[in-house]
Amino acid sequence: MSKRYDSDKVRDLVHRIYRAYGFTEEQSAEVAKTLVYTDLHGIASHGVQRMVMYDHFIQNGKIRVNSRPEIVKETDVSAVVDANFGLGQLNGIYSMNLAIKKAKAHGVGIVTTKRSGHYGIAGYYANMAADQGLIGMSSTNSRPAMLPTHATQAFVGTNPIAFAMPAEPHNFIYDAATSTVPQGKIEVYRKLEKDLPAFWVAKDGDQEINDHNDTEDLDALRDPLSNVGLTPLGGVREETGSHKGFGLAVIVEVFTSILSLGNTSTEITPEDLQVGPCQSFIAIDPAIFGDVDQIIKRFSEYLQQIRDLPAIPGKKIYVAGDKEAIAYEDRKQNGLEIDDKTLAEVKAIADRLGVSYGALDMA
Incomplete structure (x- = not known):
């Protein structure tokens, strides 16, 4: 309740x-x-x-209270940050502020951060840039949770992608896991004792789990060696686009763990205190493309055109x-x-x- x-x-x-x-x-x-x-x-x-x-x-000790992030490689438009296992939210704020600073000075700022922690919603950091008139993007990898298409064992994380851009009447903020749902949503459903919708969680690659009372199987979500995992966006079959969600998750790995030379999803465990998730933070100044006010005005008008489309009865766009x-x-x-x-x-x-x-x- x-x-x-x-x-x-x-x-x-x-x-x-x-x-x-x-x-x-x-x-x-x-x-x-x-x-x-x-x-x-x-x-x-x-x-x-x-x-x-x-x-x-x-x-x-996986989150270290007295740790501080530090820059280990830097150019005018990029940086690699070692978060030193500090709290993810603090690492995220530091890294996005660094990306914003670079974007304001050079048009673009890209920061990739390793040895971090769970940083909450990716959209918070993307919106930090949008609140300052910039385009923002952020992603994170996480411990294995998603079943790659046709696989019976989780290998990649929920690996969300967030994008934010100034608009009227409020910022456009897209923030979504590349799995059908994030792990946290499963936890909320279990706390509320609600059954799961079809194909949020699958066993052996394609058998749906939709009962919150499937305690043994849902507990297995925390075990990357089990045969239970979250489905990619698109479900469990190529026919419905499973490979698209899985492909996006791999792209997130590139911008987080691969470019930072940090830990990939499959290397992250709750028990190993020497590994942690990796994140990316991107800020872009729309002024490098033209008049900012006109760009935002055009984008806002475009979004309103979408809202004004005819909708099916009882629904709103x-x-x-x-x-x-x-x-x-x-x-x-x-x-x-x-x-x-x-x-x-x-x-x-x-x-x-x-x-x-x-x-x-x-x-």
């Missing part, structure tokens, strides 16, 4: 929890901002729901970012939706760290 909670109160609690871990005031504020931003935009899979995973990694903007207005006014199990996890972390959590409801 989910209830509504005041976003400012939740952000304050998250802030105080990360201060208790030993992060600085500024770092804790940034982490709290990213997690609450995610829930405010209706993406429950990657908001405070992820705190229990980060807590586990902080406790076992959205472009990327529309639903998130609607969710933001709702949750800012009426509170975040947090399920009971996630709230219990956050409260348990607060209790262990000696952080008071008080009343978080909308009162």
Whole structure:
């Protein structure tokens, strides 16, 4: 069951929890901002729901509180960053800010980051660039979760691709895993005891799992050597485009792990403290192509033409970012939706760290 909670109160609690871990005031504020931003935009899979995973990694040393990212190779338009196993959100903010700085100076900035951590939603970093009038892109690899087309064992991560660009009435933000759904969405469905839609998860390459009570099989999602995995975009068959989602996931590997000489998805495990995911951050100044105001105006008009197309009865046409903007207005006014199990996890972390959590409801 989910209830509504005041976003400012939740952000304050998250802030105080990360201060208790030993992060600085500024770092804790940034982490709290990213997690609450995610829930405010209706993406429950990657908001405070992820705190229990980060807590586990902080406790076992996979996330190192005192680590700082450093540039290990750099040109005017590019950089490779070693994140030194710091918290993924902090690495992402550092790396995208670096890409933005290069784009403003030279038109393009491309940063690839290795030995990082789970950084939440890729769209947050792409939108950092869009908020400054630039085009932004970000991707990350992750531990094996997706079944390549025709394979019976997971090999690549969910490997999302995010793209953001300034537009009216709000930024265009596309953020999607190259698997049918991210791992976090499966976790949310299990917490809510909801059955899974067809072909989110498959066994032996093509047998669908759509029952949240398939505990043994769903637990096997965390084991890359099992015969259970998330399906690529397009499902499990070439006829429906499975190879397209898988192909996009491999492209993400190029921009994250291959160019940085970091760990590929298949090398990442929760237990090995010496490996971590890799990420990419790209910022492009549209001014290198022409008048920025005219470019944004033309793009905004194009998006509106899509929204205005005839729709099937009872449906509305959205472009990327529309639903998130609607969710933001709702949750800012009426509170975040947090399920009971996630709230219990956050409260348990607060209790262990000696952080008071008080009343978080909308009162």
